[in-house]
Amino acid sequence: MRATLALAVKAGSALEEEDERRIAHIVEHLAFSATKKYTNHDIVKFLESIEAELGAC
Numbered sequence: 711m712r713a714t715l716a717l718a719v720k721a722g723s724a725l726e727e728e729d730e731r732r733i734a735h736i737v738e739h740l741a742f743s744a745t746k747k748y749t750n751h752d753i754v755k756f757l758e759s760i761e762a763e764l765g766a767c
Contacts, residue, residue, distance in 0.1 A: 722734045742754050742764065757764060
């Protein structure tokens, strides 16, 4: 069984002003790094354990 989830927001490096460069990339990494309950990339480890494919574009 498979499921697909996509989150599309009107944001990203293509829409950043010169003084905002790389903010979207940093936020992408922070979104999958840790929470109070899940630390040390547990979120990514879990998603990979169920063969989820992660990426941003």
